[in-house]
Amino acid sequence: MPELPEAETIARGLRRAIAGKTIRDAGVYLPKVVIAPKRPRFGAQLAGDRIAGVGRRGKYVTIELSSGRSLVVSLRMTGRLIVQAAGDGLYPYTNVALEFVDGTRLAFADVRQFGRMRLVRPGERWDAELGIEPLGGEFSVAALRAMMRRRTTPIKAFLLDQKRIAGVGNIYACEALWEAQIKPTTPAGRLSAGRAERLHAALLSVLARAIEMRGTSARDYVDAEGIAGGFQNVLTVYGRAGEPCPRCGKELVRTVLAQRGTWWCRSCQRT
DNA sequence: AGGCGTACCTGAGGGC
DNA sequence: TGCCCTCAGGTACGCC
Incomplete structure (x- = not known):
């Protein structure tokens, strides 16, 4: 979606x-x-x-x-x-x-x-299970590290879990992990401080740029006026298996992780 | 509690 | 042309 x-x-x-x-x-x-x-x-x-x-x-x-x-x-x-x-x-x-x-x-x-x-109804807490807003003021590197601590789940699955961070889906999880040079299968709790910091920055950057470009129309998405977004034109890895990695030139791959297609670069997303 | 697999749907696109 | 397979921006639920 x-x-x-x-x-x-x-x-x-x-x-x-x-x-x-x-x-x-x-x-x-x-x-x-x-x-x-x-x-x-x-x-x-x-x-x-x-x-x-x-x-x-x-x-x-x-x-x-x-x-x-x-x-x-x-x-x-x-x-x-x-x-x-x-x-x-x-x-x-x-x-x-x-x-x-x-x-x-x-x-x-x-x-x-x-x-x-x-x-x-007024005041009904329908979003009690939803996690932190990534573009809200509470989403700090420290908050991200605290959430990841001791989690054994792959970082990609962690990013898709709406109870932790609310709003990140398959496209932006792939894009942010590529940008932060993190391997999607790395257990969330094993990311170094530096990687956590890079991931935090990548999430903020990718989401903000995607909003600026009015979203990604990979296939079906259109806005309230029926108009497609523009971020699909600047995606770096999502849906690009077989194409060269924009950073290192190696071929991008598609694997399956948490039952979802996962696009990444084996060469520059090593751990 | 956390992590994982499955179910829910229709349509597009590729291979033969 | 048409059939058959795989795949798709997600999440709820059940099982271990």
Whole structure:
């Protein structure tokens, strides 16, 4: 799915496009997508509420309502949040749609049907299991080292664990490890202080640059306006098996780690 | 508790 | 053309 930079880009676009709009109704076309409220009447629950703002936490997009409730959206692999003009037909694979009183619509579309949406009550701690925000002030080298201490899991799997750091997915984990010259299989707890520092810097850098370029459209991702990102044009390793490493020229490889494709350079990511 | 494998889905792309 | 296989920005759940 969309990882942190894509969720951030979507949230920014949505904020501009739908803040202030009043919901007339909501249509649920694939019931399993709505985790809560379980009992239908989803539309009735939302009707009359207004979009107060749009935020992001990890890879989740949060649509804040003036009632104090929020719609929390997990886009998973292929989920899209698309703003549609009045009169537009339902966007392909729309599973849930917010219909606004001005005739425009927010479509939550997802071919693979993995994406989920839930309505959370004011103050409900829906993100209790989510880890630290990598671009927030609390994510320091010391915090990263403390989290990695004694972890035997491969560093790549560690980066994908949302309970530790929230928002890093497969693309940015691969890119950050390449940039920090760290081998994806190295146990997290065995990274040296220097490597931890490089990894921390690489994560910040990669995520910030990806946001600047409005995310990575490796295949399906588009923002709230249906527009592709630009970071796929500057990826260094992800999806580039067989091509030369931009740093050392050796051939990049694809292996499987934690059941995920993993792209890296055997030559300059040694430990 | 932590770590690992599997299930959930559809569609695109490559090989034959 | 078409069939069959593999692969895909993720996460929840169950097992050890």
